[in-house]
Amino acid sequence: MVVGVSVQQPVASDHQLARLLQIGVVLEEVVEARAAKHADMADLDDTVRAFLREAAAESATHRERLDELVDALEADTIPFDDIKTLVEKQYEADQDFDGVLYDQLCNEETAYKFYDDLIDAIESSEVTLSIDRERLLSVLREIRADEETGVEDVTELMEKRE
Amino acid sequence: MNTADQYLKSIYLIQQLEDGSASTGAIADSLDVSPASANEMIGKLQDQGLARHEKYKGVDLTDEGIKRARDALQNYCIIERFLVEVLEVEDFRAEARQLEPVIDETVADRLDTIIDREPQCPDCFNAEDDVCGLLELEVDAAD
Numbered sequence: 001m002v003v004g005v006s007v008q009q010p011v012a013s014d015h016q017l018a019r020l021l022q023i024g025v026v027l028e029e030v031v032e033a034r035a036a037k038h039a040d041m042a043d044l045d046d047t048v049r050a051f052l053r054e055a056a057a058e059s060a061t062h063r064e065r066l067d068e069l070v071d072a073l074e075a076d077t078i079p080f081d082d083i084k085t086l087v088e089k090q091y092e093a094d095q096d097f098d099g100v101l102y103d104q105l106c107n108e109e110t111a112y113k114f115y116d117d118l119i120d121a122i123e124s125s126e127v128t129l130s131i132d133r134e135r136l137l138s139v140l141r142e143i144r145a146d147e148e149t150g151v152e153d154v155t156e157l158m159e160k161r162e
Numbered sequence: 163m164n165t166a167d168q169y170l171k172s173i174y175l176i177q178q179l180e181d182g183s184a185s186t187g188a189i190a191d192s193l194d195v196s197p198a199s200a201n202e203m204i205g206k207l208q209d210q211g212l213a214r215h216e217k218y219k220g221v222d223l224t225d226e227g228i229k230r231a232r233d234a235l236q237n238y239c240i241i242e243r244f245l246v247e248v249l250e251v252e253d254f255r256a257e258a259r260q261l262e263p264v265i266d267e268t269v270a271d272r273l274d275t276i277i278d279r280e281p282q283c284p285d286c287f288n289a290e291d292d293v294c295g296l297l298e299l300e301v302d303a304a305d
Contacts, residue, residue: 121264
């Protein structure tokens with residue numbers, strides 16, 4: 001029967017870690033592409049536009065930091081242009097002004113949750129990874145902290161607009 | 163996805179394959195856990211009103227259990243499709259199973275924004291092949 005699922009939670013190998021980091025790269029690329037697209041919307045006030053541009057730039061920085069880790073694990077990274085094309089293809093242009101901020105809140109919350117789970121999965125893993133575990137965790141914790149600040153910032157911006 | 167959701171998804175798929183109740187042995191096999199562990203979790207699912215366990219018959223999901231199982235299956239479909247369409251992973255079934263416990267549904271929702279998934283998901287899931295029936299057709303067509 002082919003219905004199996006693993007109940008194992010910790011990161012089990014270099015390969016799985018690389019795959020999870022690749023997913024992180026894609027998530028950042030999705031955030032970057034969507035935030036940049038929203039920042040170009042015509043009827044946006046300057047504060048929101050600046051916020052979205054900053055969020056897109058931050059995602060690009062996160063992506064580069066993850067890319068370095070993926071490289072260190074000798075895996076391939078995922079070109080931003082590929083993901084940007086997919087975002088464009090699937091994008092539904094039904095975002096209004098508040099929808100844009102809500103989308104950004106989802107981006108930041110999702111990224112926070114992803115890094116939080118990933119850090120847990122690495123901390124609870126007992127396998128030997130070919131990458132320095134402390135360096136890996138320190139990068140991921142820094143990115144997670146950025147996402148946490150991001151959630152607070154977008155929430156504040158949304159509250160001001162109410 | 164938490165462990166309870168993985169059990170619910172497994173029971174749901176076994177019930178589909180068997181067209182009836184799921185035996186504890188089949189559930190344990192599918193999750194690669196001991197029958198004792200499976201029994202313990204099935205008891206918890208029963209306590210939460212998500213499953214019914216009858217001796218000598220097996221396990222059936224309640225309506226609430228089915229709902230949660232279908233959500234879990236949908237997440238699994240997103241992970242499989244993402245691995246195939248975006249990362250072009252050949253051994254996507256095995257990798258999806260490994261990733262399933264680590265990928266939360268909010269993360270799966272974001273990944274869902276860049277994949278092609280049909281509105282009838284997860285009804286198109288083929289339990290025997292452990293993959294979306296429609297995805298398999300697309301892969302065949304591309305060969």
